[in-house]
Amino acid sequence: xxxxxxxxxxxxxxxxxxxxxxxxxxxxxxxxxxxxxxxxxxxxxxxxxxxxxxxxxxxxxxxxxxxxxxxxxxxxxxxxxxxxxxxxxxxxxxxxxxxxxxxxxxxxxxxxxxxxxxxxxxxxxxxxxxxxxxxxxxxxxxxxxxxxxxxxxxxxxxxxxxxxxxxxxxxxxxxxxxxxxxxxxxxxxxxxxxxxxxxxxxxxxxxxxxxxxxxxxxxxxxxxxxxxxxxxxxxxxxxxxxxxxxxxxxxxxxxxxxxxxxxxxxxxxxxxxxxxxxxxxxxxxxxxxxxxxxxxxxxxxxxxxxxxxxxxxxxxxxxxxxxxxxxxxxxxxxxxxxxxxxxxxxxxxxxxxxxxxxxxxxxxxxxxxxxxxxxxxxxxxxxxxxxxxxxxxxxxxxxxxxxxxxxxxxx
Numbered sequence: 001x002x003x004x005x006x007x008x009x010x011x012x013x014x015x016x017x018x019x020x021x022x023x024x025x026x027x028x029x030x031x032x033x034x035x036x037x038x039x040x041x042x043x044x045x046x047x048x049x050x051x052x053x054x055x056x057x058x059x060x061x062x063x064x065x066x067x068x069x070x071x072x073x074x075x076x077x078x079x080x081x082x083x084x085x086x087x088x089x090x091x092x093x094x095x096x097x098x099x100x101x102x103x104x105x106x107x108x109x110x111x112x113x114x115x116x117x118x119x120x121x122x123x124x125x126x127x128x129x130x131x132x133x134x135x136x137x138x139x140x141x142x143x144x145x146x147x148x149x150x151x152x153x154x155x156x157x158x159x160x161x162x163x164x165x166x167x168x169x170x171x172x173x174x175x176x177x178x179x180x181x182x183x184x185x186x187x188x189x190x191x192x193x194x195x196x197x198x199x200x201x202x203x204x205x206x207x208x209x210x211x212x213x214x215x216x217x218x219x220x221x222x223x224x225x226x227x228x229x230x231x232x233x234x235x236x237x238x239x240x241x242x243x244x245x246x247x248x249x250x251x252x253x254x255x256x257x258x259x260x261x262x263x264x265x266x267x268x269x270x271x272x273x274x275x276x277x278x279x280x281x282x283x284x285x286x287x288x289x290x291x292x293x294x295x296x297x298x299x300x301x302x303x304x305x306x307x308x309x310x311x312x313x314x315x316x317x318x319x320x321x322x323x324x325x326x327x328x329x330x331x332x333x334x335x336x337x338x339x340x341x342x343x344x345x346x347x348x349x350x351x352x353x354x355x356x357x358x359x360x361x362x363x364x365x366x367x368x369x370x371x372x373x374x375x376x377x378x379x380x381x382x383x384x385x386x387x388x389x390x391x392x393x394x395x396x397x398x399x400x401x402x403x404x405x406x407x408x409x410x411x
Contacts, residue, residue: 007141009040009408011068012131014047014150015119017060021252021285021305023230023331024168027208028146029063030231031166038408040142042068045134047123047150049074049086054096056084073130120171120188122149122198132156142408144206147171149188151199164204164407166228170212171195177325177348183259196220204407209352226407230331232338234395238310239340245378246280247272248312248341249320250332251287256325261287263367264322265297271371273299276378281320282312313339315388318377321345321361322370333361337395342387344373353398360387360394 011032019025032042044064051072052058059081060070074089075082084090123131132153135143142162145153148171154163172192175185196219199205204224207213217225249264251257261283272279281300288294288302295302306312319336323346330349337343343361350357362377364370377384 006039006041008043008138009035009142009144010043010045010135010138010140012045012047012135012143012145012150012153014051014123014146016051016053016055016058017044017046017064017070018058020061020063023208024146025061025063026331027168027228027230028166029067031144031206031228032064032067033231034228035142035144035408036067040408043138043140044068044070045131045138046070046072046075046082048072048127048130049084049089050118050121050123050127052082052084052089053118054092056090056093058082071134073134117187119147120149120190122152128153128156135160148195148198151202154199154201162204162407163202164206165199165202166206167212167216168208170209170215173209173212173215174325178255183255183325206407210354210356211351224407229399230334232334232395232399234338234340234392235310235313236340236392238308239314240311242314242316244278244280245316245318245381245384246282246312247318247320247374247378248282248284248336249287249322250284250309250335253286253290256323257287258291259325260322261291262293263324264320265291265293265300267367268322268370268374269297269300271368272374272378275371275375279374279378284309284312309335310339313341315340315342315384316381317341318374318384319343321349323349333357334395334399337361337391337399340388340392342377342384343391344370344377346370356398357394360390362387 036042064070065080072082074086075084135157140160142164143157143160144164144166145151146166147168148165151165157163171187172190172195174187175189178185202223205216206226206228208228210227213225213227249261251261269281279299283294283300283302284306286305288304294300319341321330321333321343323330333343333345333349337360345361345363347363347365350361350363362373364373
C-alpha cells in the first residue's frame with residue numbers, strides 16, 4: 001500500500017507518554033503497531049491540560065514519537081520535551097509541590113496529602129471540545145481513545161467511522177478489587193453502569209483483559225470486541241546458567257504492586273525461608289525502593305532498575321506475581337514467560353488472560369499454597385525446567401500476536 005492510500009488512525013490519550021516501563025505504555029505501543037501493520041498511518045493527540053499530569057513538562061518516549069506525529073495543544077516543544085503553557089497546569093504543579101513538601105514533613109491535613117490518579121476522570125467539556133476539533137481537522141478513518149474516561153469524546157465526533165475505546169482497565173472493576181481487599185481505590189470511583197454510559201457512542205472495543213472483554217460484550221453485543229495480547233518476544237538466546245535458584249519480583253511503583261510485594265514479604269516469604277533457608281529474592285524496578293520493608297527483610301536484594309531483565313531470567317529464576325489488587329492483566333507475567341521463568345501467581349494476576357496461561361503458571365489461592373509452590377520449585381531443578389519450557393511455549397503461541405484483525409483491517 002502506498003503512502004497516499006493509507007488511512008489515518010488517531011490515538012487520543014489523557015496521560016503522560018514519558019515512561020515505557022509501565023504496562024499501559026507497552027500496550028499502547030502494541031496497539032499502535034497493530035494499526036500500522038494493518039496499513040494505517042498513526043497520529044497521537046494528547047488532551048490539552050490533563051494529559052501532562054502533575055508536572056509542567058513531558059519528555060515523550062521515542063517509542064511513541066517514532067511511530068506517530070504527536071499533537072499536544074497548550075504546549076510548546078523543545079526537542080522531545082513538551083512544556084505546558086496553561087496557567088492551570090502550572091498552578092496544579094505548584095500545589096503538588098506543596099503537598100509533597102507537607103508529606104515529607106509527615107503533616108496530616110485531613111487527607112489533603114492523599115492524591116488519587118486522575119485517569120478515571122472525564123476531562124472538562126472545553127478540553128473535549130478542543131480535542132474534538134483537532135481530531136475532526138485530521139479527518140481520520142479511526143479514532144482510538146484510552147480508557148473509558150475519554151469515551152464521551154465520541155459524542156463530539158459523529159462522522160468518524162470507527163470509534164474505539166482501548167480498555168487498559170475498567171475503572172469499575174479496579175475499584176471493586178480494591179474494596180474487596182479492604183482498600184480505598186487509588187483512582188476515580190464509578191459503577192459498571194456508569195462506566196458503560198461513558199462509551200455508549202463507541203462501536204469497537206480493545207481490552208487488555210479477557211475477563212473485562214466478556215463483561216462489556218454482554219452489555220454491548222452490537223459492537224466489535226478484541227483482546228490485545230501483550231506482544232512479547234521470547235529470549236531463549238539471552239538465558240544464562242545459574243548456580244542456585246532465586247525468586248524475582250519485578251514491578252513499577254503503584255498501589256497494586258506495593259500491596260503485592262508487602263503481602264509476599266510478610267505472609268509468604270517467611271514460609272519459604274522456613275523450609276529453604278538459603279532462598280533469595282531479588283526485587284527489580286522502582287517498587288523495591290518504594291517498599292521500605294524490602295530492604296530489611298531477610299534474604300532480599302533490592303536491585304532497583306536494571307538494563308535487561310534477561311540477566312536474571314531463565315529456569316532458575318522464579319517469577320513472583322502475588323497480585324491482589326488489579327484489573328486488566330499483569331504485564332510482568334507475560335515478561336516472565338517470555339524469559340523462560342517459572343511463575344507463581346494468585347488468580348488475580350492471571351484471570352485477565354482467561355485460560356491462555358493455564359499450562360505455564362502455577363496458581364495459588366492462599367499464602368500457604370503460594371509458599372508450597374515456591375518451595376517445590378526451589379527444591380526441584382527438573383520442575384523449574386519443566387515450567388520454564390512451558391513458559392516459552394506459551395509466550396510463543398498464546399502471546400505472539402495482537403489479534404486485532406477484526407478492528408484494524410483496511411479494505
